[in-house]
Amino acid sequence: MKCLLTVLAASSIGLSGCDQLKKMGEKSVKLESDGDKVAYAIGQQIGGSMKSQDLKINTAVLAASIDDVLNSKPSRMTPEEMQAAMTKMRQDVTAKQELAGKENIEKGAKFLEEHKKAPNVKTTASGLQYEVVTEGTGKTPSASDTVKVHYLGTLTDGTKFDSSYDRKEPAQFPVSGVIKGWTEALQLMKVGAKWKLAIPSDLAYGPQGRPSIPANSVLLFEVELLEISAPAKKS
Numbered sequence: 001m002k003c004l005l006t007v008l009a010a011s012s013i014g015l016s017g018c019d020q021l022k023k024m025g026e027k028s029v030k031l032e033s034d035g036d037k038v039a040y041a042i043g044q045q046i047g048g049s050m051k052s053q054d055l056k057i058n059t060a061v062l063a064a065s066i067d068d069v070l071n072s073k074p075s076r077m078t079p080e081e082m083q084a085a086m087t088k089m090r091q092d093v094t095a096k097q098e099l100a101g102k103e104n105i106e107k108g109a110k111f112l113e114e115h116k117k118a119p120n121v122k123t124t125a126s127g128l129q130y131e132v133v134t135e136g137t138g139k140t141p142s143a144s145d146t147v148k149v150h151y152l153g154t155l156t157d158g159t160k161f162d163s164s165y166d167r168k169e170p171a172q173f174p175v176s177g178v179i180k181g182w183t184e185a186l187q188l189m190k191v192g193a194k195w196k197l198a199i200p201s202d203l204a205y206g207p208q209g210r211p212s213i214p215a216n217s218v219l220l221f222e223v224e225l226l227e228i229s230a231p232a233k234k235s
Contacts, residue, residue: 052211053093101207101215108201108218111156115198128181129198130188133222138191141228143176147186148227154220161212170226179204181219189225197221 031037050057068075077085116123121131141147148170153162164171175186181199189195201207201216209215 054096055089055093097209097215101209104201104214104216104218107156108216111218112198112200121198124184124188126180126184126203127200128184128203130185131196132193133196134192134194134224136190136193136225138225139228140188140190141175141186141225143183143187144174146172146174146229147225148172148229149186150224150226152222155213156218156220161210172229179219182221182223185223186225189223191225191228194222194224197223 029036031040046062065076067073075082112127112129115121116129118131121129123129149172150164150170151162152160152165154160175183178186179199181197181203184203185195185197185199197220199219199221201218204217204219205213205215207215209217213219
């Protein structure tokens with residue numbers, strides 16, 4: 001990926017090929033022109049997409065392919081060969097995700113069974129588990145309300161996948177517009193409350209998962225309910 005980013009960032013000055021770019025060294029890449037910034041932004045998008053899909057890509061080959069296109073060189077693969085390679089990749093990714101999803105169901109059930117035994121953890125009829133860290137003193141939102149919250153979301157192994165604290169800005173959304181576990185928990189909280197949630201996968205993203213959340217994952221959240229807004233007016 002480092003070589004790819006260098007290829008993209010260096011394209012505006014006519015450089016090509018990983019061998020030449022390695023001579024330049026990564027430190028020589030500077031984001032001075034608009035073209036440099038666009039190149040880097042494209043590289044971030046490509047890299048982010050590959051990372052979110054956990055693709056193991058030979059970045060030197062990827063850089064060479066981009067170089068071939070930009071310099072109108074003949075393709076090293078036929079369209080049929082490229083299609084076959086992409087189809088196999090998708091099949092491999094799907095198979096890997098399905099296997100991980102099955103394993104996560106077992107891991108999640110085991111985690112929740114142990115977690116519910118922890119002091120102060122309560123379990124609702126749906127399977128949602130929560131612990132009250134701070135009792136709120138304000139009102140409790142309804143499903144039609146919009147709320148403002150601060151939150152931290154992690155997987156059961158501690159991997160952080162989202163945080164409004166990191167963005168230094170609370171999130172605002174309709175109570176009924178989020179995952180089921182959140183919708184249920186928010187309607188039990190009072191403004192000013194801080195809770196810890198353990199949300200079963202069927203109350204979260206289930207087998208679909210998300211780019212940073214594997215299929216059938218139990219999700220852990222720390223949630224602070226800061227404010228309730230009036231329900232949005234229908235147009």
